[in-house]
Amino acid sequence: MERTLSIIKPDGVRRGLIGEVIKRLEAEEIKIVAMKMIHMTKKEAQGFYAVHKEKPFFDSLTDFMTSGPIVVMVLQGEDVIARYRKLMGATNYKEAEPGTIRADFATDIEKNVVHGSDAPETAAIEIKYFFSELEIVG
Ligand code: UDP
Ligand code: MG
Numbered sequence: 001m002e003r004t005l006s007i008i009k010p011d012g013v014r015r016g017l018i019g020e021v022i023k024r025l026e027a028e029e030i031k032i033v034a035m036k037m038i039h040m041t042k043k044e045a046q047g048f049y050a051v052h053k054e055k056p057f058f059d060s061l062t063d064f065m066t067s068g069p070i071v072v073m074v075l076q077g078e079d080v081i082a083r084y085r086k087l088m089g090a091t092n093y094k095e096a097e098p099g100t101i102r103a104d105f106a107t108d109i110e111k112n113v114v115h116g117s118d119a120p121e122t123a124a125i126e127i128k129y130f131f132s133e134l135e136i137v138g
Pocket of ligand 2 (some may be wrong): 116118
C-alpha cells in the first residue's frame with residue numbers, strides 16, 4: 001500500500017479542472033484519503049520545490065505555484081505513485097501520452113495542471129509538507 005501527494009495546480013483550479021481531475025482519479029478507483037485547498041506563499045512554494053532550487057525554471061515555477069489557490073490531496077492504494085504519474089502524463093505535455101491529464105489540459109511545460117510525487121521517499125516528504133497524520137483518513 002502506497003501514498004502519494006497530488007496537487008491540482010493554480011492553472012487547473014483557475015480553469016475549472018478540479019472536478020475533471022477528481023473524476024479521472026475516481027474512474028481509476030484511486031482513493032483520496034485527504035484533501036484541502038490552500039494558497040501557498042512564495043516561501044512555502046520554494047520549500048516544496050527545494051529539490052529544484054538550482055534549476056533555471058525555479059523562480060518562475062514558484063511564482064506560478066503561488067499565483068492562486070491549489071488543491072492538495074493524498075492518494076492511497078497499491079502502486080498509486082506510478083498509477084497516478086501515468087494518469088498525469090509526462091512533465092512536458094507535448095510528450096505526454098494522449099488521454100493523460102497533461103496531454104489533454106496542459107498549456108505549457110510549467111503550467112501542466114497537476115503534480116504527483118515521483119517515489120516513496122519524496123511522497124512521504126511531500127505529504128508531511130501539507131498534512132498531519134490526523135488529517136489523513138484510512
Ligand atoms: N517545469 C518547468 N520547466 C521545466 C521542467 C519542469 O517549468 O523545464 C515545472 C513543471 O511545472 C513541472 C515542475 O516544474 O511539473 C516540476 O518539475 P519535475 O521535473 O519534477 O516534473 P514533474 O515531476 O512535475 O513531472
Ligand atoms: Mg517532480
